[in-house]
Amino acid sequence: MIILQKYDVAIIGGGLAGLALSIQCAKAGYRSIVFEKEKYPFHKVCGEYISFEAWDFLERLGVPLAEMNLPVIRKLLLSAPNGKILEQKLPLGGFGISRYKLDNLLADIARKNGVELLENIKVESVQFENEIFNIRYAMNTVQAQIAACSFGKRSNLDIKWKRNFTLQKNNRLNNYIGVKYHLQADFPDGQIALHNFKNGYCGISQVEDGKYCLCYMTTAKNLRENGNSILQMEKNIIQKNPHLKKIFSSSGFLTEPVTISQISFDKKSQVENHILFVGDSAGMITPLCGNGMSMALHASKLAFDQIYFFLENKISRKKMENSYQRQWRFHFRKRLSTGRTLQRFFGNTALSNLLIASLKPFPGLVSRLIRATHGQSF
């Protein structure tokens, strides 16, 4: 075994949470390394609508959002499987940017700030011994005082460590699949549409350069019942919603589908074996809330605040772990639970038809529901 280098902070997973954490650590002068199993830039399954609560934080990290002429999104259009619609002004709103672009920008900023960013590297084990983490990949080991796992919804290490959510039987909060495309289309400006269909929903909103992101989530069962064919499922189930039928038949598809499976909204822990979990690896909000990216970024800030105190010898490891967990729960636990409740309504054809019809006369209530899944600027 070759021990290569010693770091202050090792981060496994270079998505939003991991890259944002690495930039904060590097700016504070800590030797930081990020392991990412893919190579930037790459596409990711995500609706690519970011709530405005993350705007200031991204700019502070160094993303020049104000100069990028990104689409601003202030309106929500919800459609039920039967085609009935509800339109609503978003209390806070958001903006559109593809993950292809945003993750790549953050990766560049991380490198410029001195983060060692290893691409095409899948971490195979993380072990804590004598106050040091040993992180192993491809026959190599690096050591770090802090290990943070920001490896997203479900990784090889979740399975290896038998994290609780990987052992759950299939239920109404796990075993979803996600599919994303980029489209050339012509939709109203400044709007995110969320179209429901049997056992799923599909979001459409604008990203950079006039393109649109179409991203849907549904049960693995829907796919199985359609011979595991995405095309067949889109034809037989998704396009039963008349709005989606129109979109699928009139848009130019710019990318092949990007897919993920085994998405779970079951509860997760934020600290295990002294490792801090950040982003989706600590708990995932249902995508219909449109807020997972802001939460992943916000969690990186909460983690950094505690890492900083620990590395400056101001608090013990135990205090760092407890404070991070407490802060995480304070900011996110209620939002996740509201998201889970909403998910139950939106998965079911009859309930989402009923929900949209009954909410239509009460815009104030819709606004309150949206606020319950969102936070403040951080």
Ligand SMILES: Cc1cc2nc3c(=O)[nH]c(=O)nc-3n(C[C@H](O)[C@H](O)[C@H](O)COP(=O)(O)OP(=O)(O)OC[C@H]3O[C@@H](n4cnc5c(N)ncnc54)[C@H](O)[C@@H]3O)c2cc1C
């Ligand atoms: C269908 C769908 C639609 C969504 N739409 C939206 C939306 O519109 N707005 C919104 O705010 N949120 C949305 N989300 C949620 C959002 O995508 C996530 O909350 C966000 O990506 C979490 O960021 P992260 O950094 O935790 O994880 P990720 O961005 O998933 O990053 C994790 C990284 O870790 C890497 N990795 C994994 N294992 C290893 C390993 N062993 N070694 C090295 N690298 C590893 C992966 O390659 C990946 O790059 C959506 C989610 C889904 C499923």
